[in-house]
Amino acid sequence: MESHFSTLDWVILAVYFLVLASIGPLFARRNKSTETYFVGNRSFPAWLLGLAMFATSISSITVVAYPADAYKTAYLRLLPAFMLPLGIYIASKVFLPFFRRSRCTSAFEYLEGRFGPGVRMYAACSFLFGQIMRISTILYLVSLVFQQMTGASPYACIVVGGLVIGTYTVLGGIKAIVWTQFVQAFVLWFGAFLCLKTVLAGIDGGISTVISTALADGKFMMGDLNPVSGKLEPAPWVSFQEKAILMMFLCGITGWLTEYSSNQNVIQKYVSAKNPKEATRSIWICCFCSVPTWAFFMFLGTSIYVYFKLHPDEYANAILSGAAGAKAESILPYFV
Template identity: 50%
Template sequence: MTLAMADWLVLLAYLLVVLGIGFYFSRRNTSTEEYFVGGRRFRGWVIGLSLVGTSISSITFLAYPADAFKTDWLRYLPNLALLPAMLVAAFVFLPFFRRGNMTSAYEFLEMRYGPSVRVYGAIAFLVAQLVRLAMILWLLSLLIQQVTGLSPQAAIVMGGLFVGLYTVIGGIDAVIWTDVLQTVILLLGGVVCLWVIVDALPGGLGQIWRDGSQAGKFALAPWQDGAPGATSWRLSLSEKTATMMLLIGLTNWLTEYSSNQNTVQRYCASRSTREARRGLWVYLFTALPVWAFYMFLGTALWVFFQSHPDSTASAILDGRERAEALMPHFITAYLPAGVAGLVIAAALAAAMSSLDSSINSVTTVGVVDLYRRHLRPGRDDRHYLKVAWAMAVAVTAAMIAGALWLNSADTKTLQDTATILVSLLGGGMLGLYLLGFLTRRGNARAAWAGIALTLVFTGWTVLTNKGLLPEALSAPFDLYYTGLIGNLLMFLVGYLVARYWPSARAASGQS
């Protein structure tokens, strides 16, 4: 990719602003309370926009347009379950985390089930986030390579060090405010892309609606043989119906807003429960349109390339090129100087907003749930702040090392390994939290019984997916529903064990 001077100036300005935010907030970080939750003073609109920046990541910028370009809007369907999930999060989950001046999502697990379950939840989160950090940094490095011509190793190290620098020195303040900035940049970049497309089409915006509708590109149905199939609303564990897609979305969103430290830390950083709840509404009414916009951008690109035939676009449609190459190709080949720099900044923002949040949340969980709680309790706050800085540096190093390994490894092997680890350790986490939120039953024994059986269940589905079991012993359902079934299993087993095999001690988290 050859960038004009205007593009480099736009990119440089963006990076300097992000770095400046990190250095500005570094002056405030004199306590762990400031470093982890920003003194608990953030307003709702800031929390909401930072949640958008954390959740949209590179998937929104690259995968959503690519999916709508190749197929239709079926993948948008699970996002519609965000509305009921937000209602549950705002009025059921949020009050629990706002009590007792919590900092970590896993403090609740100790209050409810005991310290051993808290450690399990923290370790499951750390493993999942470290894998996620390595994969996102590797994806970010691909864009850096394309823009700068650096080697893969140099791109990974430079990208990781830059994100790590402003995150380590700035703490949660820098993470939240850079996420707000990155959300705005991401939106602006997408709008610029759509403007270029509409300006190049003879029929403008109306042509996108007309041609896309005629081709079925707005359908919420499986894409088959170049056209949308029939939309089914049946309940089924053997096929991906619209109803099941919504249930999967609901499960994923409830998990995100009950047990993910990236989210819970925003609850805790809000100045009040009211502001935290307002942040959830800002997130809801920002994220849903943003996701829809980027799906629409993918449809617009399909219409654009129908009018302006392109060999790369054709290769993506027929499967000879990866769909995720669509946006980088469009940026490179069709955007004018200066505009390309802005859109590349948006792509960088999409990845960086996920990386900085995960580095900070991993650091918080490592210090609060493991180091301060079990390894070195009772030390002064300055000691824990120094440990937090050191741990953030270590997480950055681990992220870079993981991305470097990924660059030299078989990506399919790493993806499989990551999926297995995250599925095994994180399976059933929503069920565990729901048991604590919705009932008074359950203690460490019940929780561990649910965890053990969920691990066995998830391991069974992994073996099925690998084809390592005979047909008679394989899972008789679509493995897409592993998480949904696993959470139900966790809740039911925990509840039944608590009811029919109660321990001698009260189920109050004292076990």
């Protein structure tokens, strides 16, 4: 595949990866105890943890898959995101105070004390298996972007990305993770706004044209493609045979309650806050950043749909029709 990367692009990418990789050794020298390594001496402020948790929730699944979904279908899969505030509210009243009182560094530590090492081992292995599946998906989606823009092997992206992330995580502990994610949050926002600005610059009438065209084509509806006709149709409120609005809401609240009650990525951060009040603020900061960002990336996908409708492109049309094995996940890197 042809590379679209210039020498300057490669230099910027290399510097970015080197900076990330250097964070681990930098913080490794400061980790003098298990408490420091896992929870940073419970000294993090709300704003830092909140943005770190936000960056955790905004992975390549958001950056690549959300625009792809909005480009090809509509906004049905955004519905679970709207249940996050309810999940956060319940977590702030039930789960967060519980883990803060227990003074645990992980949910698994509590399980061992309450039920024994066997339960801890089972829960930890289950969590690790789930994370392996999640990280595999994230790295795969990143590799699609990398391959589309550089023409390089996706395997190289997966290996390099995995090594860099693994290096600063294992060496630096929670402090390296939190500060890296804090920086990545702003990198993400900057890149996202730059993408949208570029899309809108190529559309006569800008955002008003995007909205009017998308409304006319039903791109904002809570619906999905009909598997038979291939056309967008509104989703039913209740159904046991197809995706339904109520089902998406239930999936959302179930997922978020699971996330904030048992996911070590989240628990480890909010038990690292200075105090319970700061911990509560941190998860609300995460919520208020995450939901608009998810909606933003859906709108980005809709904007790309309008762009290619006004500027027809063979590959973009193939993605809509599913022809020649074209994957919707490649639409954002293809546009970029």
